[in-house]
Amino acid sequence: MKTKVLNLAGVLYEGEAKSVNIATKSGEVTLLDHHRPLMSVLASDSRIKIEREDGTKEAFVSKSGFLHMDGNNELTLLID
Amino acid sequence: MESIHHIRTRLASVKNIGTITKAMEVVSATKMRRAQSIALSSREYSFAALRALTDLLRYMPEKALLQHPFVAGKKARTPITLVVLIASDRGLAGAFNGSVARAADAFFKKDRAADPEGRESYRLALVGKKLASYAQKSGFSVVETFTNFGDYATADEVLPLTDMIMDGYRRGKWERIVVVSTHFKTTLAQFTVTRQILPMSLDQVRETAREIVPEHGRFAELRDSFAPDAGDEALTEYLFEPSPERVLSSILKHLVAMQFLHLVLEANASEHSARMVAMKNASTNSKELGDTLTLSFNNARQALITKEMIEISSAQVAAN
Numbered sequence: 156m157k158t159k160v161l162n163l164a165g166v167l168y169e170g171e172a173k174s175v176n177i178a179t180k181s182g183e184v185t186l187l188d189h190h191r192p193l194m195s196v197l198a199s200d201s202r203i204k205i206e207r208e209d210g211t212k213e214a215f216v217s218k219s220g221f222l223h224m225d226g227n228n229e230l231t232l233l234i235d
Numbered sequence: 236m237e238s239i240h241h242i243r244t245r246l247a248s249v250k251n252i253g254t255i256t257k258a259m260e261v262v263s264a265t266k267m268r269r270a271q272s273i274a275l276s277s278r279e280y281s282f283a284a285l286r287a288l289t290d291l292l293r294y295m296p297e298k299a300l301l302q303h304p305f306v307a308g309k310k311a312r313t314p315i316t317l318v319v320l321i322a323s324d325r326g327l328a329g330a331f332n333g334s335v336a337r338a339a340d341a342f343f344k345k346d347r348a349a350d351p352e353g354r355e356s357y358r359l360a361l362v363g364k365k366l367a368s369y370a371q372k373s374g375f376s377v378v379e380t381f382t383n384f385g386d387y388a389t390a391d392e393v394l395p396l397t398d399m400i401m402d403g404y405r406r407g408k409w410e411r412i413v414v415v416s417t418h419f420k421t422t423l424a425q426f427t428v429t430r431q432i433l434p435m436s437l438d439q440v441r442e443t444a445r446e447i448v449p450e451h452g453r454f455a456e457l458r459d460s461f462a463p464d465a466g467d468e469a470l471t472e473y474l475f476e477p478s479p480e481r482v483l484s485s486i487l488k489h490l491v492a493m494q495f496l497h498l499v500l501e502a503n504a505s506e507h508s509a510r511m512v513a514m515k516n517a518s519t520n521s522k523e524l525g526d527t528l529t530l531s532f533n534n535a536r537q538a539l540i541t542k543e544m545i546e547i548s549s550a551q552v553a554a555n
Contacts, residue, residue, distance in 0.1 A: 161283055163390035163496050165276035181476040194291060195476040196485045221485045223287040231283045233489055235390070 156188050157229045158205060160215055167215055167234075168205060175230060176204040177222060186224060193224040203232060239539065242532045249528060253521035259327070260514035266386050267422065267507035273387045274419075274447060274500040281444040281493045288437075288486050295479050300437075303480075305487045308434030309410050315356050317378065317400065317409040318342070319432075320370075321416035321502045322363040324382055329513035331417065331425075331506050336369040338427035339415045343373075358409065362396065362499065378403075386507070388499040390492075397495045401488065404433050416498045417505035418446070423512065425505040432494055435487070443494050446501075 158175060160168035176185045178201035186193075197203075197220045205213040217234030224230045292300060300306055322335045346355065359370050361380040370377050379399060384392050403409050412433040417425050430439065475482050 159279075159283070161280045163277045163280055163493060166279055179476055180481065192473045193476065194287060194473060194482045196481050219485075221287070221482060221489070223283070223290070225290065231287070233280060233283055233287075235394075235489075235492070 156186070156190070156224075158232075159230070160203065160205075160232045160234065162234050168213060171208060172205045172230070173208050174206045175232075176206075177201055177232070179222070186222075186230060189228050190224050190230075192226050194221065196221050197232075197234065203234070237531065237535065239532065239535045242528055242535060246525065246528045246532060249521050249525045253518055253525060256514045256517040256521060260511055260518055263507045263511035263514060267504055267511060270387050270500060270504035270507055271419070274497065274504060277390075277493060277496055277500070278444075278447045281447060281490070281497070284486055284489045284493060285441065285444055288483075288490070290473065291475075291479065291482060291486065294473055294475070295483065299480065300483065303483060303487065304405070304434075305484070305491070306434055306436070309407060311407070311410050313354055313356060314410040315358060315408065316346070316411040316413055317358050317360055317403065318375075319360045319396075319400070319412065319414045319416075320362065320366050321414060321499055322361070322366045323502075323506045324364045324384070325506075326365060327513060328506050328510040329516075331509035332363070332365040334427050335415055335417060336366060338429055339369070339373070342413065342415060342429045360396070360400070362502070384499060384503075387503055388496065390496055393496045393499050394492075396499075397492045400433075400495070401491060414495075414498055417502050417509075419501045419504040419508065422508045425509060430498070432491060435491065440490050440494065443497055447497060 156172060156175075158168065158170060158172040159166065174185055174187050176183065178198040179195040180198050181195070184193075184195070197217055199219055201217055203215040203217060205215075207213070215234065217232075220232060220234035222230065222232045318339065320335055320339055322332045326332065343357065347353070357375045359373070359375045359377045361367065361370060361377060362382075362384060364380070364382050367377075367380065381396050400409075400412055404412060411431065413429060413431050415427060415429050418428045419425050432439075
């Protein structure tokens with residue numbers, strides 16, 4: 156899925172991802188391809204773990220934020 | 236006529252000042268361009284937040300948005316408005332700081348006229364040292380002064396400001412937040428804007444997101460390249476966690492933070508360009524002054540030579 160991690164300073168991550176693991180206010184979620192559309196508020200100080208197709212990983216820490224998985228298999232994470 | 240020595244000293248100092256103002260002009264021009272490009276970097280973020288909001292509003296009755304405290308506002312018997320003035324820590328920027336103060340005065344006058352019973356009271360929050368004396372003169376108490384935002388504000392620097400304001404708003408310390416700042420139109424034209432941030436109106440937020448791309452000059456071509464409202468066309472069944480209301484709060488909070496950062500960044504760009512223009516004028520003036528001084532220097536030197544010649548020839552005549 157197309158994944159974007161954005162903060163006010165710019166784009167932190169933009170690209171394909173196989174899975175994204177995040178702690179939200181209502182529990183930890185792992186988003187895979189074609190996850191059902193979801194908007195969720197991230198837990199404070201949560202770690203965002205992104206895994207690409209080739210197995211390489213990327214991680215970000217967010218103080219607060221929210222995620223937006225839309226119907227076109229695009230995931231956007233807005234973080235502070 | 237002034238003595239040659241005196242003119243020479245003045246000429247040297249005028250030239251010195253000219254060099255300094257010229258350097259400041261060039262530095263400000265570079266800083267202005269950098270501030271502009273930094274301001275652009277929050278664009279993706281604001282569009283993403285607006286898109287999420289558009290999607291969310293499709294599944295939520297509009298009433299829910301209109302009743303949200305960030306949008307509906309609160310009623311109080313003696314409402315307090317927090318006026319945030321965004322100016323600079325430094326001077327030598329032409330009318331930049333002064334016009335923010337003037338715009339604030341205009342706002343107070345207009346707002347008081349709309350409130351004949353005089354129930355509204357005001358507090359100030361300042362960005363930049365330069366407006367401290369204005370605040371003192373205005374007689375309103377200053378809640379906090381934020382300084383050292385740097386040449387280009389970063390999200391981290393603006394965060395204390397945003398936090399302080401949103402926290403106070405949520406706890407009912409203030410019923411309304413108004414920002415007086417400078418809008419960067421072009422290098423040569425900036426004008427002050429007075430904007431109500433909270434309670435917010437969606438049109439205002441969209442307008443801010445659109446303004447992230449400057450109207451003229453570099454980057455202007457990006458302005459129409461992205462419609463911030465282009466949400467998901469196909470109706471998709473969304474899942475909202477923990478609840479649509481919580482998601483709405485989170486999005487609105489991010490949009491307010493985005494607006495603040497953007498206002499400060501735009502003020503940064505305006506400050507640098509105002510300083511650039513002011514320094515350009517100063518350089519031109521010092522060049523003109525230098526030319527006049529050079530002329531009178533030449534005059535004085537020639538007069539001295541002529542005088543000596545007369546003395547020599549009259550001495551010769553006397554000797555013959």
